[in-house]
Structure formats: structure tokens, C-alpha cells
Amino acid sequence: MNVLLTGGTGYIGSHAAVCLLQAGHNIAIIDNLSNSQELVAGRIENITQKKAPLIVGDICDTNLLIQTIQEHRIDAIMHFAGLKAVGESNAIPISYYINNVQGTLSILNAMDQTGVSTMVFSSSATVYGEPQYLPIDEHHPTSATNPYGRSKLHIEEILSDVAKSDKKWSFICLRYFNPVGAHHSMQLGEQPNGVPNNLMPYIAQVAHGIRAQLSIFGNDYLTTDGTGVRDYIHVMDLAEGHLCALDYAHQHPGWHAINLGTGTGHSVLEMVTAFASASGMEIPYQFEPRRSGDVASCYAKTDKANKLLQWSAKRSLESMCTSTWAWQTGEFSQK
Template identity: 60%
Template sequence: MNILLTGGAGYIGSHTAVALLEAGHHVVIIDNFCNSQRSVVNKIEQITGKKLICIEADVCNTPVVLKALQENQVDAVIHFAGLKAVGESVQNPLAYYANNITGTISLLEAMRTADVNVLVFSSSATVYGDPLYLPIDEKHPTSATSPYGRTKLHIEEMLKDMASSDPTWKIICLRYFNPVGAHDSGLIGEEPQGIPNNLTPYVARVASGILPQLQVFGGNYPTADGTGVRDYIHIMDLAEGHLAALNFVNQHPGWIAVNLGTGSGHSVLEVIHAYEAVVNSKIPFKIVDRRPGDIASCYAKVDSARELLQWVAKRGLSEMCESSWNFQRAK
């Protein structure tokens, strides 16, 4: 298949591109590189030994997206492009609504004109808000505690409406939990610009001496050690989940949402200690105030992914930390 990845040079997009290319698909990337590196495209090709097409553009530019769909005879789209930091979205909500929602509308308009109706959407567990019960299944009520989460929820609802309006649409929303780690090659991984918003790249930079200490946001949550608990999933497990989702949705018209996680949670302190075991040294940290929009615990029920997509996460926390550190050292 010919597959368009919006935001395909980003963290999740780049690893998914590797999985798709290695499975024999042809990949086209559209990325504006606002939070990714142009060099990643060459690294994807180096890992796979295969060429891809990369278009530097914003997904909000509908004519460019339409041209990419038509000229490359695209069969399906995986939509990653979007701003993604919870804390930043609280500080600047308008940017998140303008970018994430407008970008999706632009993409959908281009897809409709090009008669491309297969879509995998990069959603998030944030659509569940503060969990009413754990583990979280797909029937859990949706809500959101941040503008970022609300953009994901609004987009899911838009996509559901698209599928209801036209029975030819095939749409799956993948509700990610917390992707971490890197490709085994050490060539690609999570490399945010500026101070990282996510835990493991922050830990990696502290472990390598780039940053002096880690800030742990909140030490008084109702969890075993007081720090937030999340369902951390290895990035290559997540990438392989997209391949499984693409195979599924191509045969199933309509709209569906599926969790991608491991089914278990780890606290921030557990992740720090696992990383310390990998680097064989202590990682300095300081517990500071909670961030607005954060919640205490969040981990997935993953039965739907297993039954529908024939997919399960295979890699554990140690492998996540090892691959993250391997990527950090390779830089």
C-alpha cells in the first residue's frame, strides 16, 4: 500500500515509518518539522535500506496535502501531525485548537477530494480524562483535563461523524498510553526540542549530564509511592500496533477506537529506578508541584487490541529504558 504519514518525521511517526517500510509498504511523509529533525528521514532510510518521499509542508495547507495524496496514489493515511504537550496546551490553548483541529479538517477535506477513505488517527488516553476506574477500557466515558486532551476528543468526534455520514470511510482511532524508548539501532528516538515534556528523554538528558536534575511533577498522588502512574509502552510495540491497525481498518468500514498500551502501570519513581539500573548510576531528581491537567494513574485494558488487531505489547520497562539510553549515547 501507499501510505501517507502526517507528522511522519516525529517520534511516533518515524518509528511507524520504519515498521511500514519493513513490511513492504511505500511511505510518504508530510511534516513541517516544528518539533522534529529533517535528518530523521535519512535515518529511516538508513535503517530500512528503502527510500521514502518527504514533503516539507504543514498539514493545514490543504492543496499541498491533496497534491501529495493524488500524485502518490495514496491508499491510506496515518495522521500523527499535531502539538502534543499537556502543560503547554494549558498555557497556550488557542495554538492547540488552531493547529490540531484545523489540521485535521484540512486533511479530511483533502482526503475526501482525493477519494482516500482509510484513516488511522493518532489519539491518546487523555480522552478518558481522570479515570473513573482502572484499567481503562474503550467503553470508559470520555472527558479531558487539558486543551490537548480536548483536541484529541474533538477530533475523534469529528471522525465518528465522518464515518456516520459516509459508509465508505474506514477509521480507527488509536488511543495511545505513554510511548517511550527508541529503535534498536539507536538512530532514531524521542528527541524533543528544548526541555523535554516527557519523562524518559528528560531522564536521559539528566543521566548524560546535559541537564542537572529531573523534576518530578507531584509527589502526593494517591499512588503507592506518591508519584504518577502511567502505562508506558515501547515505541516499537506502538509502531507495530499501527501496522496491525492498518491491516484491520482496511477491512472494516466505520469508526472504532482501540487502546494501545501494555495493560499495566509504572510510577515515575519506578521508571527512574529502572533507568538507574541501566546506566548504573543515580539520577538526581526533585519533587515539585503537580502540573495542571495531570492525573494520578492511567493504564489500559488491552483486550480489544489483542482480539481485533491480533496485537500485544512485547517489550518491558527494562527494554524501554535500555533503548532510550542507547539512543541518548548514540547522539
């Protein structure tokens, strides 16, 4: 199958690209490089020994998308391109709605004009809002608490409406929990531009001495140690979930929402302890007030993915931490 990855040089997209190529698919990548680097495409090729053509451009450019789909004879889209930081989304919501929602409409327009009808969409557990029960399954009510989450939820609703309009459409919305870790080659990992917005890369930079200390936002949640609890999943487990989702989407038209997580929650302080153990380094931290839009605990029920996709997360928390530390201290993360 020929697959177009939007945001394919980003953290999750690049790992999915490797899985797709190693499974025998052909890919093309479109990315505006707002939070990634052009050299990632070369690293994907180094790992797989297969071509990963990169088109530098924006998903809001519908004509470019149409041209790319036609040129590479695309059969399906994996849509990773999106702004993704909860705190930042509260500060610049317009940018989030333009990039995430308007960008997805542009992709759908291009798909409609070129006859492509299959998409695996990078959604988020933030669409569930404040958890009403745990673990969270796909029947949990949706109610996002921040612009980032609302942008993902709007996209899911748009895809659902489009799927109802014609039986040809096939959409799978993969609701991620918290991806961490790095590829075992150490050529791919999470390398955000500027200050990291996610916990694990920030911890790694503190351990490496790049940043003085970690800020933990909130220590008065109703959790075991007062800090927020999340479901952390190794990025390679997540990438393999996309491969399974693509196979399922090809066989099952319609709209589907599926959780990808481990089913186990870890607090921020537990992550600090685990990373300190994996790295052998001290992780200084200080507590800060809660961030607007954050929730106390969020972890997945993954029965649907287990059943429909024949997928489950296999890699341990130790593997998440050790691979992150190896990436952080390796030669490729320094470029």
C-alpha cells in the same frame, strides 16, 4: 499500499514508517519539522533501504495535501502530526486547537477531494480524563482535563461524525498510553527540540548530564509512592500496532477506538529507579507542585487490541530503558 504519514519524521511517526516499509508498504511523509529534523527521513531509508520521500509543509495547507496525495497515489493516511504536551497546551490552547483540530479538518478535506477514505489516527489516553476505574477500557467515559486531551477528543468526535455520514470511511483512533524507548538500530529515538515535555527523555538527559535534575510534579497522589502512575509502552510495540491497525482498517470500515498500552502502570519514581539501573547513572530529582490537568493513575486494558488487531505489547520495561539510554548516548542523538 501507499501510505501518507503526517508528522512522519517525529518520534512515533518515524518508527511507524520503518514498520510500514519493512512490511512492504510504500510511504510518503509530510512534516513541518516543528518538533523533528529533516535528516530523520534519511535515517528511515538507511534502516529499511527503501525510499521515504519527505514533503516539508504544514497539514493546514489543504492544497499541498491534495497535491501530495495525488502525486504519491496515496491509499491511506496515518495521522501523527500534532502538538502533544499537556502542560504547554494549558499555556497556548489556541495553537493546539489550530494545529490539531484545524489540521485534521484540512486532512479530511483533502481526503474527501481525492477519494482517500482510510485513516489511522494518533489519539491519546488523555481523552479519558480523570479515570473512573482502572484499567481503562474503550468503554470508559471520555472527558479530557486539558486542551491537548480535548483537541484529541474533538478530533475523535469529528471522525466519528464523518464515518456515520458515509459507509466508505474507515477510521481507527489509537489511544496511546505513554510511548518510550528507541529503535534497536539507535538511528531513531525521541529527540525533542528544546526542553523535553515527556518523562523518559528528560530522565535520559539528566542521566547524561545535560540537565541538572528531574522535576517530579506531585508526590501526594493516591498511588503507592505518591507519584503519578502511567502505562509505558515501547515505541516499536506501538509502531507495530499501527501496522496491525492499518490492516484492520482496510477490512473494516467505520469508526473504531482502540487502546495501545501494556496494561501495567509504573510510577515516576519506579521509572527513575529502572532507568538508573539500566544506565548505571544517578538521577537527581526534586518534587514540585502538581501540574494542572495531570491525573494520578492511568493504565490500559488492551483486550480490544489483542482481539481485533491480533496485537499485544511484547517489550519489557528494561528494554524501554536500555534502548532509551543507548539512543541518548549514541552518535545519532547528538546530531
